[in-house]
Amino acid sequence: MVSIFLSQLLNGLLDGFYYMLIALGLSLIFSLGGIVNLAHGAFFTLGAYLAFVLSPHIGFFGALVVAPLIAAAVAVVVERVLFTRFYREDPLYSLLLTFSLAMIIEQSLRWYFGATPRAYAMPDALRGQVFLGDFIYSRYRLFLIAVAVATVAGVWYLLNRTPFGRIVRAGIQNPDILGTLGISLRPYLSTVVALAIGIAALAGVLMAPIQPVHPLMGVEVGTAAFVVVVIGGLGSFWGVVIAAIMVGLVKGLMIGLGQSQFSMMAIYLLMFMVLLLRPRGLLGERITRFE
Amino acid sequence: MLKTIGRRQLLKTGAAFGVMGLAAPSILRAQTDPIVIAHLTPRTGFLGPMGEYAVMGVDLAVEHINAGGGIGGRMLEVIKEDSVNPQTATTKAERLAERRDVALIMGEISSASALTISQVAARANKLFINTGANSDTLRGQDCNRHMFHVEVQNAMVVNAEGNYLLNNDMVKDKAWYILSADYAFGHDLRNGALAFLERHGGRTVGDDLIPTDATDFSSYLLNIRAAAPDVLISNLAGTQTASFFKQYAEFGLDIPLAGFDYNTVIAWAIGARDFQGTWPCVWTHQVKADGSQAFAQSFMEKYGRPADNQAYLDYMGLRVMADAIGRVGGTDTEALISFLEDPATDFDVLKERRGRFNPANHQLLQEVYAVTALDASEVQNEWDIFTTSDPVPNADQPLEVLIEDAVGGACSF
Numbered sequence: 001m002v003s004i005f006l007s008q009l010l011n012g013l014l015d016g017f018y019y020m021l022i023a024l025g026l027s028l029i030f031s032l033g034g035i036v037n038l039a040h041g042a043f044f045t046l047g048a049y050l051a052f053v054l055s056p057h058i059g060f061f062g063a064l065v066v067a068p069l070i071a072a073a074v075a076v077v078v079e080r081v082l083f084t085r086f087y088r089e090d091p092l093y094s095l096l097l098t099f100s101l102a103m104i105i106e107q108s109l110r111w112y113f114g115a116t117p118r119a120y121a122m123p124d125a126l127r128g129q130v131f132l133g134d135f136i137y138s139r140y141r142l143f144l145i146a147v148a149v150a151t152v153a154g155v156w157y158l159l160n161r162t163p164f165g166r167i168v169r170a171g172i173q174n175p176d177i178l179g180t181l182g183i184s185l186r187p188y189l190s191t192v193v194a195l196a197i198g199i200a201a202l203a204g205v206l207m208a209p210i211q212p213v214h215p216l217m218g219v220e221v222g223t224a225a226f227v228v229v230v231i232g233g234l235g236s237f238w239g240v241v242i243a244a245i246m247v248g249l250v251k252g253l254m255i256g257l258g259q260s261q262f263s264m265m266a267i268y269l270l271m272f273m274v275l276l277l278r279p280r281g282l283l284g285e286r287i288t289r290f291e
Numbered sequence: 292m293l294k295t296i297g298r299r300q301l302l303k304t305g306a307a308f309g310v311m312g313l314a315a316p317s318i319l320r321a322q323t324d325p326i327v328i329a330h331l332t333p334r335t336g337f338l339g340p341m342g343e344y345a346v347m348g349v350d351l352a353v354e355h356i357n358a359g360g361g362i363g364g365r366m367l368e369v370i371k372e373d374s375v376n377p378q379t380a381t382t383k384a385e386r387l388a389e390r391r392d393v394a395l396i397m398g399e400i401s402s403a404s405a406l407t408i409s410q411v412a413a414r415a416n417k418l419f420i421n422t423g424a425n426s427d428t429l430r431g432q433d434c435n436r437h438m439f440h441v442e443v444q445n446a447m448v449v450n451a452e453g454n455y456l457l458n459n460d461m462v463k464d465k466a467w468y469i470l471s472a473d474y475a476f477g478h479d480l481r482n483g484a485l486a487f488l489e490r491h492g493g494r495t496v497g498d499d500l501i502p503t504d505a506t507d508f509s510s511y512l513l514n515i516r517a518a519a520p521d522v523l524i525s526n527l528a529g530t531q532t533a534s535f536f537k538q539y540a541e542f543g544l545d546i547p548l549a550g551f552d553y554n555t556v557i558a559w560a561i562g563a564r565d566f567q568g569t570w571p572c573v574w575t576h577q578v579k580a581d582g583s584q585a586f587a588q589s590f591m592e593k594y595g596r597p598a599d600n601q602a603y604l605d606y607m608g609l610r611v612m613a614d615a616i617g618r619v620g621g622t623d624t625e626a627l628i629s630f631l632e633d634p635a636t637d638f639d640v641l642k643e644r645r646g647r648f649n650p651a652n653h654q655l656l657q658e659v660y661a662v663t664a665l666d667a668s669e670v671q672n673e674w675d676i677f678t679t680s681d682p683v684p685n686a687d688q689p690l691e692v693l694i695e696d697a698v699g700g701a702c703s704f
Contacts, residue, residue: 119562212533255510261500
């Protein structure tokens with residue numbers, strides 16, 4: 001019984017890394033541009049469909065690289081044409097904008113591919129199980145987590161150890177002072193949006209082999225990402241990391257305790273409790289500009 | 292001549308012709324106006340993929356009926372609406388039921404929506420033909436005199452699948468782990484499965500209710516592996532089933548897998564590599580009966596892909612109702628109810644045996660099938676990833692055996 005419980009906790013922890021991948025981009029776009037991107041889940045779906053279309057030609061691993069790049073290119077266009085008009089405006093406008101964008105992406109996918117889910121087989125190289133002592137786990141999921149951890153570590157490195165990251169962080173803290181120093185935030189905003197949406201698409205490619213590919217697959221993921229960002233605190237990198245792990249652990253804990261039907265409710269309850277104690281989320285006190 | 296009729300008689304006759312003259316356009320119109328049927332089904336949300344096929348089935352049926360001269364010379368027209376959830380279904384059903392030109396309502400997949408539509412239809416004294424909701428309670432404690440069920444009820448698939456499991460020694464003294472979608476439909480199937488298991492001497496080692504929006508099953512799969520059941524039963528629903536199958540294969544479990552909810556569109560979404568087990572189904576494109584093959588072929592010609600079970604149900608449901616309206620000679624609700632309830636009334640349901648409605652609960656009694664996944668190495672194309680059994684029950688058994696032991700309570704009209 002104890003080993004089952006521990007297995008569930010470990011699985012919850014690993015689940016958390018996957019949530020982290022999607023929530024991170026959402027948090028980045030909000031931190032720098034003040035845009036609450038409700039279309040994040042739709043870009044996740046777009047990534048999965050790109051994998052579905054590209055894989056027969058360039059394989060799963062090729063799609064893992066190319067699909068996020070295509071999504072990032074789309075994101076640059078979206079950022080230049082749409083997002084630029086709503087930076088530092090009332091978040092309500094960007095909510096409406098990105099909600100419409102999500103609908104357009106989903107409906108376009110539905111129109112072209114139909115509502116019927118598409119089959120996407122897992123690459124043979126990643127099939128099978130891995131034995132970690134008593135804990136048996138899916139090889140594919142370990143790969144997924146490795147990619148997620150590497151991506152999150154990469155984003156951390158980019159933000160904390162490079163000149164690009166320093167300017168982005170400065171832009172998050174005080175964009176006006178950055179302007180007086182003669183540094184334009186525009187190209188940085190484009191890059192951050194492209195990066196964030198590229199990561200969402202990467203998560204979509206990673207999910208395609210273990211979930212049916214259909215136009216609404218991003219809705220559940222998008223909702224979970226919002227919960228993670230809200231718990232962690234809008235704009236906080238480490239807040240997202242901690243919240244994603246907490247959400248995964250709570251879910252695993254509930255299922256481990258045999259209360260699976262309450263697992264989703266428990267996540268919302270966690271959000272409720274965190275917001276009750278810390279209205280800005282766990283580590284959200286540093287950004288006050290968008291509140 | 293005028294003299295013999297008389298002035299008073301002439302006036303009377305003239306007035307009668309006058310009235311007829313005024314009424315004639317409406318009489319003529321009544322004979323040529325299209326027969327309008329409202330079709331409600333979820334086309335978005337987790338039941339959307341099935342709804343998409345339902346609409347394709349309806350469109351094809353309209354095409355075929357009108358190409359054959361309509362119903363008694365009147366063309367058929369169908370108003371289609373997306374009933375994404377029970378609230379929307381209610382609002383739209385109310386709007387449609389209020390229309391005088393709508394003869395009846397059909398469709399739906401969600402049992403919760405079907406229940407509310409049936410209530411709306413009953414208030415408006417119109418029929419509701421359920422083509423996709425399976426819950427036993429709709430045929431039991433929540434039954435409704437105005438609701439007829441073309442879709443099979445849960446007891447029918449539990450009995451059909453249960454028969455297969457019994458024959459394969461997967462019930463008596465065996466341990467089942469049951470996963471069920473946490474809403475009315477899943478609860479209903481779960482109750483049916485538990486009752487069946489108890490009747491035949493099996494036991495459970497796990498019984499999880501899964502939230503309908505859950506897409507990650509890793510935690511459940513770890514529990515299942517730890518419980519080491521003899522059989523794993525899935526009563527999940529919609530696209531959730533596809534996620535579960537893919538992850539079941541991903542985790543490399545080799546516990547025999549079976550269950551009581553099956554949709555061909557979901558099997559196709561899982562794909563040949565990961566689809567496995569044996570499942571009950573109301574129809575597949577592999578059913579050998581001539582009528583089925585003719586329908587499957589025309590669907591393929593129109594849409595470039597085979598029909599699934601939901602497309603069949605909506606196609607056949609509309610054909611059955613067109614047949615009924617034609618034979619009754621109109622759309623009068625009471626006349627239709629009496630006709631459909633008559634034990635002597637039967638319909639061509641494109642299968643070996645003709646189907647008929649059970650007057651006690653308005654369920655269309657019809658043959659069902661067992662679908663068995665092919666090994667990936669035997670699969671020739673993306674559609675034929677399974678084989679379809681001969682009709683269940685056997686020809687020497689009455690269709691009524693399929694509705695035995697339903698768990699939805701007693702129906703009282």
